Structure formats: structure tokens, C-alpha cells
Amino acid sequence: MQTDRRSPDDVLTRLSESLPGRVDTAAEVLTAARTDRSGHRSGADPLAVVHAQSVEDVQAVCRIADETRTPLVVRAAGTGLAGGAVAGAGELVLDLTGMDRILEVSPADRLAVVEPGILNGDLNRALAEHGLWWAPDPASKDISTVGGNIAMNAGGLLCAKYGVTREAVLGLKVVLADGSLIEMGHRSVKGVTGYDLTALMIGSEGTLGVIVEATLALRPAVPGEVVTLGAFFPDVVAGAATAAAITTAGLVPAIMELADEATLAAIKDYAGPDGADLPEEGAFLLIQADGPGAAAEGTRMLELVVANGGTGRIAETPEEAERLVALRRSAFPALERLGTPLVEDVAVPRTKMVEMFAQIREIEARTGVRIPTAAHAGDGNLHPILVFGEADGVGGSGEIPQHVWDAAGEVFRAALDLGGTLTGEHGVGLLKRDFLAAELGEVQDELQRRIKAVFDPHGIMNPGKVFV
Amino acid sequence: MQTDRRSPDDVLTRLSESLPGRVDTAAEVLTAARTDRSGHRSGADPLAVVHAQSVEDVQAVCRIADETRTPLVVRAAGTGLAGGAVAGAGELVLDLTGMDRILEVSPADRLAVVEPGILNGDLNRALAEHGLWWAPDPASKDISTVGGNIAMNAGGLLCAKYGVTREAVLGLKVVLADGSLIEMGHRSVKGVTGYDLTALMIGSEGTLGVIVEATLALRPAVPGEVVTLGAFFPDVVAGAATAAAITTAGLVPAIMELADEATLAAIKDYAGPDGADLPEEGAFLLIQADGPGAAAEGTRMLELVVANGGTGRIAETPEEAERLVALRRSAFPALERLGTPLVEDVAVPRTKMVEMFAQIREIEARTGVRIPTAAHAGDGNLHPILVFGEADGVGGSGEIPQHVWDAAGEVFRAALDLGGTLTGEHGVGLLKRDFLAAELGEVQDELQRRIKAVFDPHGIMNPGKVFV
Numbered sequence: 016m017q018t019d020r021r022s023p024d025d026v027l028t029r030l031s032e033s034l035p036g037r038v039d040t041a042a043e044v045l046t047a048a049r050t051d052r053s054g055h056r057s058g059a060d061p062l063a064v065v066h067a068q069s070v071e072d073v074q075a076v077c078r079i080a081d082e083t084r085t086p087l088v089v090r091a092a093g094t095g096l097a098g099g100a101v102a103g104a105g106e107l108v109l110d111l112t113g114m115d116r117i118l119e120v121s122p123a124d125r126l127a128v129v130e131p132g133i134l135n136g137d138l139n140r141a142l143a144e145h146g147l148w149w150a151p152d153p154a155s156k157d158i159s160t161v162g163g164n165i166a167m168n169a170g171g172l173l174c175a176k177y178g179v180t181r182e183a184v185l186g187l188k189v190v191l192a193d194g195s196l197i198e199m200g201h202r203s204v205k206g207v208t209g210y211d212l213t214a215l216m217i218g219s220e221g222t223l224g225v226i227v228e229a230t231l232a233l234r235p236a237v238p239g240e241v242v243t244l245g246a247f248f249p250d251v252v253a254g255a256a257t258a259a260a261i262t263t264a265g266l267v268p269a270i271m272e273l274a275d276e277a278t279l280a281a282i283k284d285y286a287g288p289d290g291a292d293l294p295e296e297g298a299f300l301l302i303q304a305d306g307p308g309a310a311a312e313g314t315r316m317l318e319l320v321v322a323n324g325g326t327g328r329i330a331e332t333p334e335e336a337e338r339l340v341a342l343r344r345s346a347f348p349a350l351e352r353l354g355t356p357l358v359e360d361v362a363v364p365r366t367k368m369v370e371m372f373a374q375i376r377e378i379e380a381r382t383g384v385r386i387p388t389a390a391h392a393g394d395g396n397l398h399p400i401l402v403f404g405e406a407d408g409v410g411g412s413g414e415i416p417q418h419v420w421d422a423a424g425e426v427f428r429a430a431l432d433l434g435g436t437l438t439g440e441h442g443v444g445l446l447k448r449d450f451l452a453a454e455l456g457e458v459q460d461e462l463q464r465r466i467k468a469v470f471d472p473h474g475i476m477n478p479g480k481v482f483v
Numbered sequence: 484m485q486t487d488r489r490s491p492d493d494v495l496t497r498l499s500e501s502l503p504g505r506v507d508t509a510a511e512v513l514t515a516a517r518t519d520r521s522g523h524r525s526g527a528d529p530l531a532v533v534h535a536q537s538v539e540d541v542q543a544v545c546r547i548a549d550e551t552r553t554p555l556v557v558r559a560a561g562t563g564l565a566g567g568a569v570a571g572a573g574e575l576v577l578d579l580t581g582m583d584r585i586l587e588v589s590p591a592d593r594l595a596v597v598e599p600g601i602l603n604g605d606l607n608r609a610l611a612e613h614g615l616w617w618a619p620d621p622a623s624k625d626i627s628t629v630g631g632n633i634a635m636n637a638g639g640l641l642c643a644k645y646g647v648t649r650e651a652v653l654g655l656k657v658v659l660a661d662g663s664l665i666e667m668g669h670r671s672v673k674g675v676t677g678y679d680l681t682a683l684m685i686g687s688e689g690t691l692g693v694i695v696e697a698t699l700a701l702r703p704a705v706p707g708e709v710v711t712l713g714a715f716f717p718d719v720v721a722g723a724a725t726a727a728a729i730t731t732a733g734l735v736p737a738i739m740e741l742a743d744e745a746t747l748a749a750i751k752d753y754a755g756p757d758g759a760d761l762p763e764e765g766a767f768l769l770i771q772a773d774g775p776g777a778a779a780e781g782t783r784m785l786e787l788v789v790a791n792g793g794t795g796r797i798a799e800t801p802e803e804a805e806r807l808v809a810l811r812r813s814a815f816p817a818l819e820r821l822g823t824p825l826v827e828d829v830a831v832p833r834t835k836m837v838e839m840f841a842q843i844r845e846i847e848a849r850t851g852v853r854i855p856t857a858a859h860a861g862d863g864n865l866h867p868i869l870v871f872g873e874a875d876g877v878g879g880s881g882e883i884p885q886h887v888w889d890a891a892g893e894v895f896r897a898a899l900d901l902g903g904t905l906t907g908e909h910g911v912g913l914l915k916r917d918f919l920a921a922e923l924g925e926v927q928d929e930l931q932r933r934i935k936a937v938f939d940p941h942g943i944m945n946p947g948k949v950f951v
Contacts, residue, residue, distance in 0.1 A: 123731045123834045146733055168675045175672055181679065182650050197927045203830040204643055204862035205907035207636045207686045208915075208922050209931050209949065211649065214682030218675045235733030238776065263591045265614055265703030308706065308775030362671035364592045394672035439673035447676075454676050459665045463677050465937040469930065481677065 023062050023105065026083050030065060030107075033075045039064045039110075048088070048102045048110075051095040052155075053446055054355065054415070057103030061088065064108040070188070070196060070227045076109050077225065078194035086478045087192075089221040091132050094159040095167065096358055097444025099220045099480050109225065111162055118228070120145055126185060126202065127231045131162025147233040150177040153440070154347075162226050168218030170440030172270045175262075175393030176305075177234070179440070181217045188228035189216060192471040202230055215466075220442050221477040223470040237305045241269070242313035243336035244302040246320040246327030247294050251275040251388075254298040255368045257323040258392035261302070262365055264319065266312050268393055270303040272343050275372060277387035278350065278400075282342055285349035293342075300325070300392065301343045346389050347400075353385070355404040357415055359423055361430035362396040362439030374429040375399050384422040396439035399426050424450070443481045451482065491530050491573065494551050498533060498575075501543045507532045507578075516556070516570045516578075519563040520623075521914055522823065522883070525571030529556065532576040538656070538664060538695045544577050545693065546662035554946045555660075557689040559600050562627040563635065564826055565912025567688045567948050577693065579630055586696070588613055594653060594670060595699045599630025615701040618645040621908070622815075630694050636686030638908030640738045643730075643861030644773075645702070647908070649685045656696035657684060660939040670698055683934075688910050689945035691938040705773045709737070710781035711804035712770040714788040714795030715762050719743040719856075722766040723836045725791040726860035729770070730833055732787065734780050736861055738771040740811045743840060745855035746818065746868075750810055753817035761810075768793070768860065769811045814857050815868075821853070823872040825883055827891055829898035830864040830907030842897040843867050852890040864907035867894050892918070911949045919950065 030038045039045075045060035062085070067073045080087040088102040091111045095101075102108045115132035122145050129138060135149070136157035142148050151164050152171035159169070165187070168180045186200025200206065200213035216223055248254040254273050261268065274282065279299045283290040293299075300320070304312040313329050320327035330336035350356055363371045368390065375397075379386045390397040403419045427437050427450050437447050437454050452460040464482055468474070498506045507513075513528035530553070535541050548555040556570040559579045563569075570576045583600035590613050597606060603617070604625035610616050619632050620639035627637070633655070636648045654668025668674065668681035684691055716722040722741050729736065742750065747767045751758040761767075768788070772780040781797050788795035798804035818824055831839045836858065843865075847854045858865040871887045895905050895918050905915050905922050920928040932950055936942070 121832075121834065122733075123727055124832045125730060126832075168679070170673045170675075178646075178650065179673060181682065182646065191926075191930075195926045197924060197930070199927065201830070201904050202832040202902045203864070203904055203907065204833070205638045205647060205830045205859075205864045206904035207638075207908060207910055208905050209911065209919060209927075210691075210934060211636070211682050211686055212927070212931070214649065214679050214685075217682075218679055223678075235735065238733075259591055262593060265590075265706075267703065306775065307779070311775070362669070362673045364589075364594075364670040365672070366589065366591045391673075396671070396673045434670045436669050436671055436674035437676050439671065440675060442675055443677065451677060456665060458659070458663045459667065459677075459680070462659075462665070462937065463680070466678060466934060469933045469937060 026079065026085050026107070027063055029079050030063065030076070033079060034065060034072055037066050037068070037072060039066060048090060048108045051093045051098060051100050053096045053098045053444070055098040055101055055445060057101050059104035061102035061106040061108050064110050066110045066113050068113045070190065073109065073190045073225050073227050074194040074196060076107070077190050077192055080107055080475050081192045081194065081473055084473055084475060087475050088477055089225050091160040091163050092134070092158055094155045094163065095444060096360070096441040097438065097446045099167065099442050099444035099477070101445060114227065117141055122147060124202065125233045127233055129161055129229055129231060131160060131226050131229065133161050135159055135161055135164055142233060146236045148236060149231050150183050150234055151180040161229060165217055165226055165229055166219065166221055167442045168440070170396060172272065172391060174391065175271065176267050176269050181214055183232050184213060184217055184229055185232050186230040187213050187216055187226050189224040190227050191224045192473065192476050200230065218442070220444060220481050222467055222481050223476060239305065239307050239309055241336070242304045242309040243330040243339055244313055244316055244327055245330065245339040246300040246302070246325045248298045248300065248325040251298040251372050252369050253324045254300045255372055255392065257300060257320055257325060259365055259368065260319045260323060261316055262393065264315065266316060268302045268316065269305045270301065271393035272301040273390045273392040274299040274343065274346055275388045277385065278346050278389050281349040281353060281387060282345055285345050285352065286342070299342065301339055350387055350400050350402060354402040357401040357403070357419055357423060359399045359401065359426055360396070360438045360441040361399065361426060361435055362394070363430055363433045363435030365395040367433040367435065368392065368395050368397070371397055371430065371433055371435070375426065378422055378425045378429065382418065382422040382425065384419055386422065386426070445480055448481055448483050494547065494553050494575070495531055497547050498531065498544070501547060502533060502540055505534050505536070505540060507534060516558060516576045519561045519566060519568050521564045521566045521912070523566040523569055523913060525569050527572035529570035529574040529576050532578050534578045534581050536581045538658065541577065541658045541693050541695050542662040542664060544575070545658050545660055548575055548943050549660045549662065549941055552941055552943060555943050556945055557693050559628040559631050560602070560626055562623045562631065563912060564828070564909040565906065565914045567635065567910050567912035567945070569913060582695065585609055590615060592670065593701045595701055597629055597697055597699060599628060599694050599697065601629050603627055603629055603632055610701060614704045616704060617699050618651050618702055619648040629697060633685055633694055633697055634687065634689055635910045636908070638864060640740065640859060642859065643739065644735050644737050649682055651700050652681060652685055652697055653700050654698040655681050655684055655694055657692040658695050659692045660941065660944050668698065686910070688912060688949050690935055690949050691944060707773065707775050707777055710772045710777040711798040711807055712781055712784055712795055713798065713807040714768040714770070714793045716766045716768065716793040719766040719840050720837050721792045722768045723840055723860065725768060725788055725793055727833055727836065728787045728791060729784055730861065732783065734784060736770045736784065737773045738769065739861035740769040741858045741860040742767040742811065742814055743856045745853065746814050746857050749817040749821060749855060750813055753813055753820065754810070767810065769807055818855055818868050818870060822870040825869040825871070825887055825891060827867045827869065827894055828864070828906045828909040829867065829894060829903055830862070831898055831901045831903030833863040835901040835903065836860065836863055836865070839865055839898065839901055839903070843894065846890055846893045846897065850886065850890040850893065852887055854890065854894070913948055916949055916951050
């Protein structure tokens with residue numbers, strides 16, 4: 016194989032010749048590509064940002080990057096929480112925000128074909144006109160792209176009932192590192208020809224190839240009214256036990272969100288006078304049931320809340336329901352006021368949630384780092400939020416102190432010890448790569464690296480992410 | 484890398500020493516391993532069948548096979564329909580039927596941990612006691628194993644509503660060709676650490692490694708009564724159009740099975756006097772709705788049947804419902820009486836089903852091969868059944884005449900031209916490997932082969948299957 020290493024200037028010259036008008040080296044654009052919503056910031060500006068408008072643009076960029084051995088970071092909205100799209104010195108950024116078209120919506124085939132740069136929220140607003148929706152529902156949906164959701168295998172609030180992103184993608188068009196374009200998956204519901212590379216791409220965090228088109232499996236709008244239940248408990252253990260009881264009873268809430276004591280306190284404080292009726296202490300569980308059985312399910316869930324020592328109420332008006340949802344939604348901004356947040360993302364088997372909350376309390380006590388925690392309780396996905404620095408510290412330097420990292424490491428280890436995972440939905444990116452092998456084991460870690468090398472023999476696709 | 488090619492006798496000696504009492508060379512056992520339910524038969528007996536009882540047994544067999552470069556065919560119930568578990572000259576068979584334990588059922592985590600050799604039906608009977616079920620529902624469920632279902636990414640009747648096998652597996656323990664044991668996936672609902680090797684293994688047809696344990700995602704039993712609707716149409720086009728109208732209307736039947744004119748005629752003939760009330764000609768659509776909205780859905784579905792020129796009726800008693808289901812279930816035995824069946828398995832986008840039925844009619848006319856067809860109409864998966872030889876020809880030589888293969892090839896090409904796939908749920912195995920590259924394209928075909936080589940560098944795992 017002929018190599019063709021060139022100086023950064025040569026790379027920029029080739030890019031500008033091949034992609035006139037697409038290559039951006041404006042200082043603010045380069046600087047913006049150094050960070051994402053994790054708060055992590057790379058040490059230096061990348062070489063350039065290329066604003067792709069077409070599959071051909073992507074192919075041209077990949078070919079040049081591959082031939083010149085230039086690291087390539089694929090990026091769109093930059094809403095990642097693990098540093099997966101952070102670009103640094105000597106790296107090229109491929110920006111897909113310009114590829115944001117909906118190419119097809121087929122109610123009869125119950126699918127949509129889209130470009131990667133479309134925002135999840137924009138897509139779902141367009142689908143709603145057809146009585147359809149795309150189920151992946153990350154909290155970032157109004158600002159994150161479908162391509163990013165796929166690259167990360169995004170989760171969200173609805174996963175226990177409606178699945179993660181992997182279950183909502185039928186096929187992908189992918190540009191490989193060498194610029195070749197392949198089609199994976201199917202337009203049909205079923206299909207088992209060869210290995211499931213579509214599933215392999217989902218969650219691969221930009222390390223295997225560039226997703227340039229996606230065929231998405233849609234769902235019909237869920238009929239009937241949504242039933243919203245807000246419940247308060249003396250402590251998070253009682254709340255987690257209630258969530259477990261609901262699952263064990265065979266009920267399947269659409270949403271089941273648990274906020275621990277510190278999170279509820281922050282929510283109450285953030286709400287000001289509007290939160291006067293919230294309890295002074297305790298935990299908060301928000302549940303929504305949907306579909307034709309929602310009313311009956313809501314009633315049974317409320318019985319389980321009470322049986323587990325909580326007080327709860329089913330919202331009687333849309334306004335009351337919206338207020339309960341808004342309380343949960345305010346958790347993150349409320350916690351941001353306490354200091355700089357490092358948002359973690361462990362997941363454990365549902366039965367281990369109570370124990371995981373207890374472990375987080377112990378880690379807090381041992382390390383002195385505050386770790387308020389909210390959880391997608393229906394699927395055992397906890398977001399321990401390690402808060403450091405000054406109150407209202409958002410927009411700080413992006414540097415995470417070592418003692419906070421150490422506490423995060425203890426959280427990871429506790430999750431793994433409970434049979435869980437480092438990351439339920441945010442990905443490994445830069446921030447969790449040191450722990451990858453601890454979860455996968457050495458043999459699988461090596462196997463995964465060799466799979467990457469099959470797709471990307473020169474290691475140009477998002478190097479340093481996921482794998483150290 | 485040190486190679487260690489040995490004669491077949493040496494291989495058997497090593498196996499017998501390492502696995503006393505597990506190595507079987509009885510003639511009838513070897514001969515049975517030459518075929519599966521596809522009817523395909525290999526040219527010669529394999530070397531031996533090793534009856535594994537434990538993970539350690541599997542590891543020992545893999546190590547010996549890998550070191551001696553002996554092809555290894557993993558097998559259990561032998562119910563495959565594509566020749567994926569067919570073993571021939573010089574090959575070793577690893578039989579997993581002895582590894583059939585349920586290791587854990589956790590209603591609270593809504594999961595089960597099982598060995599691969601357990602029958603799907605046996606597992607589901609055990610789960611029913613906990614109010615749970617495992618959704619994969621191939622027609623073979625009473626005779627096929629969970630491990631086989633996973634190795635094939637089995638589908639079945641319920642997929643449009645409840646997903647395929649890939650959506651029902653959380654994690655796997657896998658023995659690689661070199662004997663190493665790795666754990667993929669999670670016990671948690673979510674988890675995005677590294678590449679999704681669990682999904683890659685599902686449907687890999689024994690070519691990547693040996694599944695020795697599976698952690699299965701379960702569902703709570705669906706509440707309420709199942710509504711069963713039987714409908715008859717003047718022709719299969721009207722039936723397929725009705726199925727499409729039901730999907731387009733946003734309804735989600737649990738089951739929607741379509742039998743074409745030739746299939747319905749065979750069913751009526753097979754039923755004898757019991758089928759006197761069935762129409763002389765036309766097509767049959769069987770629909771089941773379940774869950775809390777089933778009654779309302781059934782009514783709307785019946786309206787769509789009538790609007791599309793059909794006559795239908797919602798079963799009023801369990802006996803009436805069972806009779807309708809039994810009619811559909813009798814399709815395969817009914818068709819077997821016409822001759823030797825070659826069961827194909829194409830899938831197309833739902834909107835292309837009408838066109839696919841028309842293409843099959845054209846291929847029948849052009850080739851003279853009869854191709855009665857039944858379809859999982861909810862997901863566009865058609866089973867064209869190419870009938871050849873004498874009536875009541877079951878148990879024939881297993882040799883498929885060239886003109887029947889040619890007709891099957893035309894069916895495959897028609898499905899691909901309609902944006903579909905070679906195989907919706909049966910797998911590629913031996914029987915469809917010649918068409919793999921036509922579906923995947925050359926670049927992806929090569930990529931998949933290189934992925935196989937990562938898992939299995941010496942090419943011992945089910946060689947000749949999936950890939951030519």
C-alpha cells in the first residue's frame with residue numbers, strides 16, 4: 016500500500032482544490048470544534064472544518080484524509096457528552112450539519128430515509144404530520160442530530176418500552192475511510208443476509224465510517240391519552256424499589272424517571288416560589304403510561320407507589336402533567352447552578368438500582384464530591400452528576416480536577432461490579448476510554464480493535480476515541 | 484503461528500483423550516448430521532459428532548479444531564432451512580443439545596439466562612409460569628433451540644409488532660475459534676460500551692464463534708384477550724393490499740399471515756370435509772390483534788378487509804379462533820403433499836408485496852415450477868415454496884433439480900430488484916451463498932469476509948456457509 020503522508024498545508028491545499036468553498040479555517044469555527052457538551056476541550060485547534068453537502072463531498076474528504084493519514088473527526092451538532100466529536104491538533108473535522116434533508120417518508124412502509132445532519136426534533140415534527148414518529152428520544156432531541164443519535168446508539172426516556180436507537184434503524188449508507196460507499200441493512204422489516212453491519216455501525220462513535228444516509232423504522236403515533244403520575248418518597252431507595260416493583264408487576268411505563276434527594280432539592284430551589292408545594296426532602300418519581308391500557312396501568316402504578324411508602328397523584332389536566340414533566344426536565348439546569356457538572360451515565364440491571372444509589376452515596380462520603388443522581392428507572396440507567404468548582408460554574412475552563420475523575424472512576428467500578436456498564440447511552444468517547452478494557456476484558460478489547468482495523472486500516476477515523 | 488495439521492485419526496484421538504465419552508462416531512449419528520430441514524444433504528459423513536455438556540467442552544473442541552485446522556459445524560436441533568448446520572467430509576460437528584439448562588429467570592430484571600440447546604418452546608413454557616415470554620416466534624419454536632434462533636436471527640409470525648431475535652437478546656457468552664471465552668453485551672437494558680458484538684453474533688450462522696450462553700430480554704405477558712380475524716379475498720393481490728392498508732392506517736397486528744390462491748387451495752384439500760366451508764378459490768388472510776386495544780383494532784381491521792373487497796369474520800369463540808390459526812399452520816404440510824418443497828424466504832418492503840406476488844406468478848409461468856406462497860404480511864416476508872417432484876415426495880433424495888434452482892434464483896433477483904433481501908429469517912447457509920454478493924455488493928462482501936477472519940483467522944468455523 017502506497018502511503019502519502021503530507022504536511023498539513025498540503026492536506027489543506029488538496030481539500031480546497033477538491034472541495035472549493037467547503038473548507039473552513041475561521042478561528043471561531045476551529046475553536047468550536049474543540050469541545051462538545053461534555054465540557055471537555057482539546058488542547059489545540061484542528062486543521063480545518065469541511066462542511067459537506069453531499070455523499071460525494073464525504074467521499075472526497077475521506078479519500079484525502081486516508082491517503083494523507085490525517086485523523087478525521089465526524090461531527091454535526093456537537094451535543095455529545097463523552098467527547099466523541101472533540102477535535103484537536105492535526106485533525107480534520109467533517110461537518111455534516113449541511114446534510115439535513117428528509118429524503119423520503121413512507122407511511123405504508125413505515126420508514127423514513129434521511130441525511131445524518133437533521134435534528135431529531137425536526138424529523139419528529141415532520142413525521143407527526145403523517146401520524147408517525149421515530150422512537151429514539153434522548154433529552155437532547157431538539158439539538159442533536161439523527162446521525163449523532165445513531166453514531167452513539169442514543170437512548171433517552173422511552174427505551175424500556177420503545178427501545179434504543181439500534182431498534183429504530185433498518186439500514187445505513189456508510190462511507191468507509193477509503194472513500195468507498197456501502198449500503199447496509201434493508202428497507203424490509205426483516206433481513207438476515209450476512210452479518211448485521213448496521214447494528215455494528217450503531218454506537219460506533221465515528222470510528223468505523225461516516226453515516227451519510229439512514230433508513231429509519233418508524234412507529235405509528237400511540238393512540239389514546241398519556242397518563243402522567245408524579246410521586247414523592249422519603250428517600251431514593253423507596254423510589255427505586257417502587258420502580259422495581261412496577262417492572263416486576265409486568266407493567267411497562269413509557270417513562271419512569273427517578274430523581275434522588277439532592278436532585279429534588281436542587282429542582283425545588285431552582286423552581287423558587289413555583290416549587291413551594293414540593294417536599295423539603297425526599298425523592299421524586301415521574302411516570303407516564305401510554306396506549307390503550309394507560310388509564311388502568313396508571314391506577315396500578317399509583318397503588319404500587321402507595322404500597323412502597325410514597326405519595327402520588329395522577330395529573331388531572333394537561334397543565335398539571337406538563338408541570339410534572341417540566342420538574343424532571345429542570346433537573347440538569349438546576350444542578351448546573353451548583354457548580355460545574357460532569358454527567359456520568361452508568362447502567363445496571365434494574366434490580367441493582369437500589370444498590371447503585373447506595374454505592375454512589377458511599378463514594379460521595381468517601382471522596383467529598385457531590386454526586387446528585389437522576390435515573391431512567393425503567394431501564395436502570397443512572398446519571399450520576401459529579402458537581403465541582405464554584406456555584407454557577409458553567410462555562411469554566413473545561414478541565415476536570417483529578418479528584419473528580421477519581422470519584423467518577425469509583426462510580427464506573429461500582430457499576431461494573433454490579434453487572435452493569437460504563438455507559439448506558441452517552442458513549443465512551445474520550446472520557447471513558449481508559450475504562451473500556453475493564454468492561455470488555457482483554458480478549459474482546461483486542462477483537463474490537465481488530466474490527467476497527469478492518470474498516471479503517473490506517474486508523475484515521477476518530478483516533479483516540481473509544482480505544483486508548 | 485505454529486500450525487498443527489493432523490490426520491483425521493489424530494484429530495479423533497485428541498478429541499477422545501480430551502473429551503472422554505463425548506465423541507460419537509455412530510453411523511446413524513454422523514448421517515443425521517449431513518442434513519437439516521432444508522432437505523439439503525452433504526456428500527459424505529462428517530468425522531465425528533461431539534456432544535458438549537459444558538463451556539469447557541466447547542472450548543476444548545474449538546482448541547483442537549483450530550490447532551488441527553479441522554472445520555467445525557455447530558449444531559443442535561438441526562431445524563435450519565438453509566443448510567447452515569449441514570456437515571460433510573472432514574468436518575467435525577459440535578452438538579449443543581446437551582447444554583439446555585435455564586440458568587436464571589429474573590422477573591425483576593425481566594431477563595433469563597440460558598444455555599443454547601434449550602428449545603424455544605420449552606423455555607417459553609417455563610417463562611409462562613412467571614408471567615413472562617421470550618418474543619422470537621419462529622414456526623419451528625417447538626423443535627428449534629434458542630441458540631439456533633440466535634445464530635439465525637430467527638423471525639416468525641410476531642415480528643412486525645414484537646421484533647426479531649436481535650431485539651430480544653441482551654448479551655452472549657461466546658467461545659471463539661481459538662477456545663477463548665468472551666462475554667458480550669449486558670444484563671442492563673441499555674449499554675453502549677464499544678461495538679455491539681452481540682448484534683454481530685446474532686444471525687452469524689455459526690461462522691464467528693460458538694454461543695454457549697445467552698442473556699435474553701423478556702416481555703411481560705400481554706394482557707387481555709387476543710382477537711382473531713379470518714378473511715378471504717378473490718385473489719392474493721386484494722389480500723396483500725388489505726395488509727398494506729392495515730399498516731398504513733397505523734394499526735399493528737400481532738400476526739398478519741397471507742396465503743395465496745395455490746396455498747389456500749392446498750389447505751382446503753388437506754382439510755378434507757373439515758374445509759367444506761372454505762372458498763373454492765381466492766386468498767386467505769389471518770390476523771390477530773392483542774393487548775388492551777385489541778377489540779377496537781380488530782373492528783377497524785375488519786372494516787379495512789371489507790373496504791378492500793374481502794369477506795371476514797372475527798372469531799367469537801376460542802375454538803373458532805384456533806381453527807383459523809390451524810388452517811394457516813396446515814399450509815406447509817398441505818403443500819408438502821404436492822411434491823418436494825424448496826422453501827424460500829425473501830423479504831421486501833411492505834409496499835412491494837403486491838408486486839412480489841405478481842413477479843412470482845410470472846416466474847411460475849415462465850419456468851413451469853409451481854410456487855405457492857405464504858407471507859408474513861405484516862413485515863413483507865414471503866415464503867415462496869417451490870414444489871417439484873412427485874406428489875407426496877417428502878423424504879426424497881434431497882437433490883434439488885437445476886430448473887428449480889434456476890426458478891429460485893429468479894425469485895431472489897426479483898426480491899433484490901424490489902429493494903428486498905434474499906432471506907428474511909432463514910439465513911444464507913449453503914443454499915443462498917451464491918447470491919450473497921449480489922445483495923451486499925463487492926465492497927461489503929469483502930468487508931464481511933475480513934470480519935470473519937478477525938474472529939476466526941484459520942477459517943474453521945462453519946466454512947463454506949454464508950460465504951462461498
